[in-house]
Amino acid sequence: MRSINEELHAANVELSNKIDELDRAHNDLRNLFDSTQIATVFLDQHLVIRSFTPSITSIFNLSSNDCGRPLTDIVSQIDNSELRAEIEQVFERDEPFEKNVSNREKSTHYLMRILPYKRDRGVIEGVLVTFVDITNLKEAEDKQRLMVAELNHRVRNMLTVVNAITRATLTRSVSKEAFAESLSGRIQAMGTAYTLVSREQWGEVELNSIIIDQLMPFQSDSKHRIQIAGPCVLCKPNVAVTFGLIVHELATNAVKYGALSNARGSVSINWAVDSSGTSALIFQWREQGGPPTSTPSRKGFGTELIERELKFSLGAKLDWQFLPDGVALKIEIPLNSTRITLPSEHSFVAS
């Protein structure tokens, strides 16, 4: 009698341990299901719902009493009329199936996977259908595609501009050497501007930096002869490249014919923002101490480039003055959120 009792007790303990184990396994599984963001539904071979994870309810209108109903009866946010055929394919081929699906508004995207659900001996008893939200991934892909298209556009545009500059430089050059020197200088200037723009991640570039970078090649022998002063003004990438080329042409002209062609001339570059009326950037390039100037009889390409870019691209007004001691150029560019802006008060950095 005692031994039977002991045996019963032992069996009881074992059973209770087994139940605990099962409980734990069940809890583990439930916690796993609840924590995972992967929407999952278990179906048998007749597509009848056996169970599902909570997040599936954002895709199928499911509640706990729907277990036992065929999934095809349930209203779905997803536009996929092929689901039944796709599940049947998984049964037939014993292979997982996956494709991208979207909700009806096309605002949420999922990677849908159908996997065979197998018992111990590898017999397919049903399927697991999972949905992973890939909306962020898809948006990133779309953004990247746009960026690549935009980059292609910029590269093509830049090549076309280089082509245009080459042709124009060629027709105004007196010798092969002069052509090579001018063209190389202009391509360098574009390169310098692009370096600055890419350093700012294709964001806005400070006018001050554009000018300093462009004047670098001219600084060595005329260090204290160039003065630059003006408040912080921000240029969009395309304006930065335009302005870079303009400053390059002005400096080249100064070195060739103007105040930097002798040993004592100087250039002062000033700008200010005029807020009376429509806000405008007033930019002044003033050469002094150079050889006497006079209104040129013929416009060089450098001057034409400056005028074309300023009037056509920036809607600017220009005023050239050929004064006895050097050239004075005053440029008035309307401020415009797509071209030139002022920093907001908080991000103001004194330069």
Added chain:
Amino acid sequence: MMRHTILIVEDEALIAMDLETLLKEAGYDVAGPANTTTAAMELISGVAIAAAILDANLHGESSSTIARALSAANIPYVLVTGYDSGNLPPALQNAACFQKPYDSKLLLLSLKLMATPVTLKK
């Protein structure tokens, strides 16, 4: 010989200048260059234009409106674009399209064919 006027619509100053030089050297008069839809539309309605060179994109916006106005006025045009030609909006898909950087000889040739259409005699 009658001089034909070609409209240039292009938002990049140096490219517009290049096109203008090419056309003038080839014996055309130039309308524009226009760098906005408004400016282009004014020229289309105000000037006798034989053909047009149209940048598919002005300051990031499609030139579809201009293309439709050109078609409505029976003005032939060629597109010039820095984007892949496969990405053009529907209104621009049937036009002859040159990708930047364009071949200036081919561009001039197609303008010549457009500005002086061949008339068949009966």
